[in-house]
Amino acid sequence: MSRMLVTGGAGFIGSNFVHYILENTDHHVTVLDKLTYAGNRASLDGLDAARFSFVRGDITDASAVDALVAGTDIVVHYAAESHNDNSLDDPRPFLDTNIVGTYILLEAVRRHQKRFHHVSTDEVYGDLELDDPSRFTEQTPYNPSSPYSSTKAGSDLLVRAWVRSFGVQATISNCSNNYGPRQHVEKFIPRQITNVLTGERPKLYGDGLNVRDWIHAADHSAAVLTILERGHIGETYLIGADGEKNNREVMELILTALGQPTDAYDHVAERPGHDVRYAIDSTKLRTELGWMPQFSNFEVGIEATVQWYRDNEDWWQPQKAATEARYLSQAR
Secondary structure (H helix, E strand, O other), X not given: OOEEEEEOOOOHHHHHHHHHHHHHOOOEEEEEEOOOOOOOHHHHXXXXXXOEEEEEOOOOOHHHHHHHHHOOOEEEEOOOOOOHHHHHHOOHHHHHHHHHHHHHHHHHHHHHOOEEEEEEEHHHHOOOOOOOOOOEOOOOXXXXXXXXXXXXXXXXXXXXXXXXXXXXXXXXXEEOEEEOOOOOOOOHHHHHHHHHHOOOOOEEEOOOOOEEEEEXXXXXXXXXXXXXXXXXXXXXXXXXXXXXXXXXXXXXXXXXXXXXXXXXXXXXXXXXXXXXXXXXXXXXXXXXXXXXXXXXXXXXXXXXXXXXXXXXXXXXXXXXXXXXXXXXXXXX
């Protein structure tokens, strides 16, 4: 049994990973999370106390990070400021967490010679045209378009440099858009679901033709575990499940799952710098490491996600009013 430190483990993707690890391995997991608005301690309720512990703290706190890394075997780094709209409003927290925080973690794993996995995003590659048949690969040049994606690109490059310069035992994964349980209501899919559930009309940026490549959070978790077990040090792996859908299609699937007319939403002004299309080619991960997604039917995944939000209003309701107030202030 290994000791695993998961940064950002109370966030959406991180908490799904923690649940997955405890259900599918015998690892002990410690979560380090600052519990900003995007972290929710309730996402970790019910976990086995004999194999799970929680520490509230900041990855920019070098002494706290060092002590935790010293006592673990593997560090899986999910912690990040990750909302594009918020990065446009105030980029500074993204620099602090995504750049400085990653640096502090890298220095700690370097000192203590620990295995490190860095979780990143396909947004570092910029975007593709709607009529472009190509998809992102591990060789695609970085071309970030927002403060969020540029800080994630910077953190990826730090990891690569620490591998090459100092021999840090690290891997990187860049994943497409996740969906599933425990996602903060600021994000596209849960925001539309919870708008309908609270009697508000959902909102769609621009014409809704921007394309995202969707993957269920459980498939992302399985891919990260596969990389930890079989990935090659210094390598980057792209994680995707061939789930390309434009935002209008996703909106209509959500409305259908909620028993609403497919046109029961409002268009709002396009977001500045809104990327047109993301698409992941995960051939390397599948052929070299043998990973395959299990949630290949997006419609079924959306229906299950809608049901989770129906059944867990006590989890998301405390976030909702503050989230909508923030969106309203950003629109002014």
